[in-house]
Amino acid sequence: MTKKKKIISAVALLLFAGAFAVTGSLTSDKTANEDIPLHDGDILVDNNTVVTSDDVSDLKNADTYFQELRATLDMDRNKILAKLDKSEKNKLLKYMEQEKTVETLIVNKGLPESFVVITDTGINITVNTEDLDQATVTKICEIVMRQTERKASEIVVQDVS
Numbered sequence: 001m002t003k004k005k006k007i008i009s010a011v012a013l014l015l016f017a018g019a020f021a022v023t024g025s026l027t028s029d030k031t032a033n034e035d036i037p038l039h040d041g042d043i044l045v046d047n048n049t050v051v052t053s054d055d056v057s058d059l060k061n062a063d064t065y066f067q068e069l070r071a072t073l074d075m076d077r078n079k080i081l082a083k084l085d086k087s088e089k090n091k092l093l094k095y096m097e098q099e100k101t102v103e104t105l106i107v108n109k110g111l112p113e114s115f116v117v118i119t120d121t122g123i124n125i126t127v128n129t130e131d132l133d134q135a136t137v138t139k140i141c142e143i144v145m146r147q148t149e150r151k152a153s154e155i156v157v158q159d160v161s
Contacts, residue, residue, distance in 0.1 A: 065160075066115045066128060073117065095119070098148050105143050111136060116144075122154045132159035 077096065081089055095118040102125075106114045113128040123144055127136065137157045144155050 066113055066126075069115050069126075102144055102147050105147065106140055109139060109143065111139060114140065118148065122156065123148060123150055125155065125157045127157060127159050129159050132157065 077092065081092060084092065099116040099118050102116045103114055106112075106116075111127075115126045115128075117124045125140055125144065127140065129136070140157055141152055141155050144150065145152065
């Protein structure tokens with residue numbers, strides 16, 4: 001399995017986990033945050049290698065990497081939307097709208113293109129850069145927090161390298 005397919009599979013898994021969390025949170029009497037320890041407020045940066053540098057070069061040259069991820073995510077979500085009730089659909093549609101808004105604002109601020117996935121439990125942002133610095137992460141987190149009203153502890157920013 002290529003690294004690109006692994007990333008797409010990981011995004012699909014995140015999507016299904018988010019859909020499960022949406023469904024579970026609507027039926028649960030407990031709040032989801034009862035078992036989660038408090039976070040110190042630091043911004044999380046995930047620099048784990050998810051693709052090789054050769055794959056990154058190929059993806060950047062093709063200019064289709066994030067477009068393919070979005071298309072796969074949209075296809076998966078369309079399947080899920082057909083199975084959800086009205087309130088769950090509205091919640092997922094709100095997340096999808098926020099994702100597009102955040103991605104647009106990130107590019108408009110002169111930051112690298114990003115792929116944003118929002119779920120009940122958190123927000124994952126993959127930035128199309130091999131060298132992600134703290135200043136870029138901070139700017140992205142500020143945009144995300146402003147648009148989604150989420151805390152920094154719920155946001156993970158990672159690069160493609």
